[in-house]
Amino acid sequence: MIVSELDLYNFRRFKSENGKPGLHVTFHKGLNALIGENDSGKTAVIDALKLVLLTQSNEYIRPVEEDFYKFTDGNYTDEFKIDCIITEFSQNEAKNFIEYLTFTNNAGKVEYSLKLHYRAKKEGHRIFQELRAGDADDGIVIEGKARELLKAVYLKPLRDAEREMSSGRNSRISQILLNHPVFFRKEDHQLLQIFRDANDDIEKYFLEDDTGKQVLQTIRSNLTSFHDKGQPSDADLKTSDIQLKAILESLSLNAPEVNPGLGELNLLFIAAELLLLKDDTDYCMKLALIEELEAHLHPQAQLRLISYLQNEYNEKNAQIIVSTHSPILASKINLKNLILMKSGVGYDLAEGKTGLQKGDYLFLQRFLDATKANLFFAKGIIMVEGDAENILVPVIADILGFPLEKYGISIVNVGSTAFLRYSQIMVRADGSTIGIPVSVVTDCDVRPYDEDKDTKNKTLNEKSDESKAAECEKNKKYSIGSVRGFTSPRWTLEYCIAMSCLSEDFHKAVHYGKKILNAKESIPLTEQKIVDADKDVSSELEQWKDLPLWNKAYNIYDLMLNRDGKSGLKAIVAQCLASILRWKISKVPDGIKQDKMFDLDLYGYKLDEEKKAKLKAKIEKDPYIGYIANAIKYAAGETV
Incomplete structure (x- = not known):
C-alpha cells in the first residue's frame, strides 16, 4: 500500500x-x-x-x-x-x-x-x-x-x-530493532539465551573462581560481623533478570571510522x-x-x-x-520521480504528465546536470542556447533593474537549440500551467547573405522580411502554457547587438577579445592594447560610415569569424562586453585606467544610477535587443 x-x-x-x-x-x-x-x-x-x-x-x-x-x-x-x-x-x-x-x-x-x-x-x-x-x-x-x-x-x-x-532507554536504534521481524519473538529470542549463558558464567565466577570467591567471601564475612551472634551469611552476587528490550537498549550503532x-x-x-x-x-x-x-x-x-x-x-x-x-x-x-511544488499544487513530472515525450526523458536523464537542475528551484527561468547569452543576460538584467538573484530567476544554458526538451518540463499534458514563467531566448538564424553553392562566395542581403517571419515562427513554436519564446529579430544575438544601441561597445569588445585570444604574455589586455583597439574601432567606423546599419553590423560580426566561418571568440567577446557595460554604469574615480574595467569586482565601485537609467531606457526601446529585455521582464513576472 x-x-x-x-x-x-x-x-x-x-x-x-x-x-x-x-x-x-x-x-x-x-x-x-x-x-x-x-x-x-x-x-x-x-x-x-x-x-x-x-x-x-x-x-x-x-x-x-x-x-x-x-x-x-x-x-x-x-x-x-x-x-x-x-x-x-x-x-x-x-x-x-x-x-x-x-x-x-x-x-x-x-x-x-x-x-x-x-x-x-x-x-x-x-x-x-x-x-x-x-x-x-x-x-x-x-x-x-x-x-x-x-x-x-x-x-x-x-x-x-x-x-x-x-x-540508552528507548533509544532510536532499540526502537528500530524491536520493530524488525527478527525481534518479534521477545520471550525466547536467541539473544536472551546468549545473555542467560553469560549470566550463568558471571555467577560461577563468584562461586568457583579463586579471585571471584574471595570478593564474595569478603562480603559474606562483613555481613556476618554485622549480624547478632555472628550468624553466617549466604549472600550471593546474581545478575538481573534480563529482557530483550533492555538488551537492545544497551546497543549502539557505531561507524567503523575513528571519530x-x-x-x-x-x-x-x-x-x-x-x-x-x-x-x-x-x-x-x-x-x-x-x-x-x-x-x-x-x-x-x-x-x-x-x-x-x-x-x-x-x-x-x-x-x-x-x-x-x-x-x-x-x-x-x-x-519521473520528481514532484515540483508550486502555487498550491504538487506537479508530478512523470511520463504522461508533462509535455515531454519518452525520448525526452532519456535525453534529460543523460544531460540534465546540476547547473540546469536549478530550474526546479526558480521563480522564473530564462533558457539560452550558448555561453554569450549566459554571460550577457545577467548584466542586462542588472541594468534593467531585475537582478536575477533578487527575482529568483535561473538561467539554463542548454548548450544547443534543444529547448523543447527542457521547456516542456514546465508544460502540463492536461493543458494546465505550472505558473513558472519560462523565457526561451533563441536566434532567428536567418543569415544576412546568400551563398553560392559552388564558389561559397557571399552576397550580402538584409533579409528583413525573412527574419521577421522566422522570428514569429520560432516564438510560436516555443510558446505554450507559461513558456514563451523570445527570438532575435535578426540573425543572432551578437548580430543584433552589433545593430543596436550597444553597437560601438560590442565593436570594441570584439577587438578586445581578439587581443586576449592572441595574447602571449600573462596580462592579456593592457591599457595600451585597449587604446590600440579603440583606435582600430574608430578607423573602421570611419571606413563604414556610409554603409547601411545591417551591413556595418555584419562587418563587426565578421571580425569574430575565422577562416572556417566559425567563431571561437563569442564567449570572450561577451565577457568583454559585460565588463564594458558594468564599467559604463559604475562610479569610477577620475584617473582610473580602462584596463581596470576587467577587475571591477575587485574594486567594488558603486553604481551610477543616472548612467544606469539612461542605458536602461536605450535598451528597452531598442528594436534589436528589446527582445532580451522582454525575456528578462517576463521571467521576473512582468507583463510584456
Missing part, C-alpha cells in the same frame, strides 16, 4: 477556497522527491503526513496554532483538514483494514482504497484532533492495530545521528532506519519520510545515496518521500 493523494485545507499557508484544497499532491510507489523554491510546501507535505499517519519513532506529534491558516488580520482559522488516500493494497495488507476500506470494481478486479480524513479544531485555547476513514463527516474513527500499522518512518531535517544511534563526521553518521542513521522498509511480514505501511536528504552530505555522498534509493525501492512495495533543496540531487533523480 502507498500514499497516492494528499489534500490540505487551511493547513498553514494553504488556504482552502470554494471547498477546494489549498494544496493537492499525488504520489506513486518507490521514490518521490519533493522539489521547489522555499515556501512552496515541501515541509508542509511531510508534516501533514506525520499528523495523519504518525511515526514509528513514537514522537509526540500534535497540531499547534501555527498549523492553522493565518489571515491577513493576524487571526487564525478555527479548523484545518487533511485528506489522504492510500491505495495499491495487497490482500494481506487489506485484511488489517477491512472495516475501513472502500471497494471498487475495476474491470472485474476488486481494488481497495483507504480514505483518511484528519481534522483539527480549536476551541478556546485547546486543540482537538481526530482521524476517520471512509466518509469525511460520518466515517469510522481509526484506532488500535490499524492506527499502529499506518505509522511511517521519519527522518528529521537536522538529524542528530550520533545521539539517535547511541545506547566519524556528521556525513558518515547521517548515512549510518539512514541505513538503520531503512531496515523497517525491507521486510513485509507485518503487512504495515512501508513509507519513509525524509526531510532534506542532503543534510550533512557532500555531493558525491548525495549521489551515491539517491542512486541506492532509486535502484533499491523503485519497483518494491515501499514508498519513500523525500524533500530536497539540492540541485545535485535534483539532477540525479529520475525526472
